[in-house]
Amino acid sequence: MELILAIFIGILYAGGVYLVLRRSIVKVILGIFVLANATNLIIFLAGGIKRSGEAFIAEGTESVDLATISDPLPQALILTAIVISLGIAAYILALKYKYFEVTETHDLDQLSKTDQK
Amino acid sequence: MSLLPLLIIVPFTFIILALFIHNVKIKNALSLVLGLANLALAFYILISVNNAEIIKTQMGSWPAPFGITLVADRFSAFMISISAIVFLSVTIYSIQSIDKERLKNNYFLFTYGILMGVNGSFIAGDIFNLYVWFEVMLMSSFILISFGGEKAQLEGSIKYLILNLISSFFFVAGIGILYGKMGSLNLADLALKFSQIGDFPSLFEPSLILLFVGFAIKGALFPFFFWLPASYHTPPPAVSALFAGLLTKVGIYSLIRIYTLFLHHYDYFWNPIILWMGILSMVIGVITATSQFDFRKILSFHIISQVGYVVIGLAFYTISGLAAAIFFLGHNMLSKTNTFLVAGWVHREKGTLNLKDLGDMFNKHTLWGILFFISAFSLAGLPPLSGFAGKYLIIKAGIENNQVFVAMVALFVGLFTLFSMTKIWIEVFWKNTKNEKGNNEQKIKSNGLPYKYMITGSIILALSIIVMGVGAKPIVEFCETAATDLLNYQKYINFVLG
Numbered sequence: 298m299e300l301i302l303a304i305f306i307g308i309l310y311a312g313g314v315y316l317v318l319r320r321s322i323v324k325v326i327l328g329i330f331v332l333a334n335a336t337n338l339i340i341f342l343a344g345g346i347k348r349s350g351e352a353f354i355a356e357g358t359e360s361v362d363l364a365t366i367s368d369p370l371p372q373a374l375i376l377t378a379i380v381i382s383l384g385i386a387a388y389i390l391a392l393k394y395k396y397f398e399v400t401e402t403h404d405l406d407q408l409s410k411t412d413q414k
Numbered sequence: 415m416s417l418l419p420l421l422i423i424v425p426f427t428f429i430i431l432a433l434f435i436h437n438v439k440i441k442n443a444l445s446l447v448l449g450l451a452n453l454a455l456a457f458y459i460l461i462s463v464n465n466a467e468i469i470k471t472q473m474g475s476w477p478a479p480f481g482i483t484l485v486a487d488r489f490s491a492f493m494i495s496i497s498a499i500v501f502l503s504v505t506i507y508s509i510q511s512i513d514k515e516r517l518k519n520n521y522f523l524f525t526y527g528i529l530m531g532v533n534g535s536f537i538a539g540d541i542f543n544l545y546v547w548f549e550v551m552l553m554s555s556f557i558l559i560s561f562g563g564e565k566a567q568l569e570g571s572i573k574y575l576i577l578n579l580i581s582s583f584f585f586v587a588g589i590g591i592l593y594g595k596m597g598s599l600n601l602a603d604l605a606l607k608f609s610q611i612g613d614f615p616s617l618f619e620p621s622l623i624l625l626f627v628g629f630a631i632k633g634a635l636f637p638f639f640f641w642l643p644a645s646y647h648t649p650p651p652a653v654s655a656l657f658a659g660l661l662t663k664v665g666i667y668s669l670i671r672i673y674t675l676f677l678h679h680y681d682y683f684w685n686p687i688i689l690w691m692g693i694l695s696m697v698i699g700v701i702t703a704t705s706q707f708d709f710r711k712i713l714s715f716h717i718i719s720q721v722g723y724v725v726i727g728l729a730f731y732t733i734s735g736l737a738a739a740i741f742f743l744g745h746n747m748l749s750k751t752n753t754f755l756v757a758g759w760v761h762r763e764k765g766t767l768n769l770k771d772l773g774d775m776f777n778k779h780t781l782w783g784i785l786f787f788i789s790a791f792s793l794a795g796l797p798p799l800s801g802f803a804g805k806y807l808i809i810k811a812g813i814e815n816n817q818v819f820v821a822m823v824a825l826f827v828g829l830f831t832l833f834s835m836t837k838i839w840i841e842v843f844w845k846n847t848k849n850e851k852g853n854n855e856q857k858i859k860s861n862g863l864p865y866k867y868m869i870t871g872s873i874i875l876a877l878s879i880i881v882m883g884v885g886a887k888p889i890v891e892f893c894e895t896a897a898t899d900l901l902n903y904q905k906y907i908n909f910v911l912g
Contacts (some may be wrong), residue, residue, distance in 0.1 A: 317580070336587045339587045340586070344594060345592050346872055374542055377546065381546075388556060388557070392560055392568070392571060393555075395568060399565050408569050
């Protein structure tokens, strides 16, 4: 399972980098989303993946066997990271919309107006 | 009960209140009051840290490696105080400099968002918490840089946004892998675990490299600085002043923090890399600046060059080197912001920042000329201003550390900085605007707008620069104690976990 997920993350990163390097701004933004999700999966993978129960200490007992539970912290981290990337996704799409309204172009090469010749 | 959470609560109060207040004047007054409150709080924390060495708060009273720690040592408290000064002066400046439309649409809400992120990053004792504060700061800065929606701004903000998001991905992927390896997120706990490992399996530990690259992009170090000069000259001047003063410095702060806590175990690998990145940032930043003819673009390239100074101070990894780095960070925040503030006034007065079109500003407004002189020549390192002490400390640390070559490069770069600053000085303030055809005068005539608040903000910074230069001794001593604390990372671990 870990190997499959690792390969999958690798493919996501490759796809994300490919999209970020494209000339169209929309594709760059899509690339950012793919990279964000690949990064979330890395945290998930690094936390360890196994089929196991909830991380609760049952009522009446003092401790719990660590082998039977999965680490809840990486999942909490991913939740935070997903929320942040959702906010950023909303903002970046709005920015793209406004940019298209002002300049009517999707081309990254048109972004050199403010550079000094 | 320490007052550390207030550093986050004060800006957050403003953010909540600003949503309910619609009157621009009340909003401005409130932003001033809370800016002052933040300054007072920062100095209170500085004093209490100076007495108690380190203070901490455990959020929700969960003990250290489990709950979120807020911790301030001398280095954090110093950065918090300097950023509070910068923030207050930019707030005073913005009240007049930013146009009514932006002020009405809650401009200050987002500057306070930046303040909250910056304060939070400086006191974060938990690496994921640090990431969250980075995001708070970045989201506010994304909005501020595109606020108003002018064409140039939108261009700059797309570049800024995409490259900064990529740096966030580096950072958060690094955190994920680090957590998988070490099983902790608390900085002190991580430092403890790293110190127990002894020899590390591989030098090219991916998580540390990812973290380092993330911070290097945020801090605009040599191969990663391209987002900065492409975007900092596009937003309104007050915004670029705030960014120049606060944002890159947070990246460098985090780099120093993780370096002194755990990267230094592998200093044989990291030291040469950091040193050379610093040297190349210094040299390349200053040389590219000489070819620019836009006021703010020259200053943006100088940010890169100055960050290099801080980083070589870190790479020496001695008390004198770190003390120099801390002092230089503080000095640079003040001087750099003030040069941007003067640039904002020139822009307001003349409507352009192209050096070729400007001139003769000194005769018209002597006080602004003097303010620029103080901050620009402080950047160039002229005594008795703060830059002199900063550069002197870096060069001294280099020579003490047997890195005479680095010290020579730093001196050489100082010469180029002086060249750039003299160029701005001559082109903007000194040169006569001779109009052979007679119509040049009309094209860029002075607007003669009021600038009472703007100049107040700038004067506060200029006075701080002079105080930091003339009264350098106690501040340098404070930085040296701060550096000693940073080197003695065991104390940090014991305090946070104990």
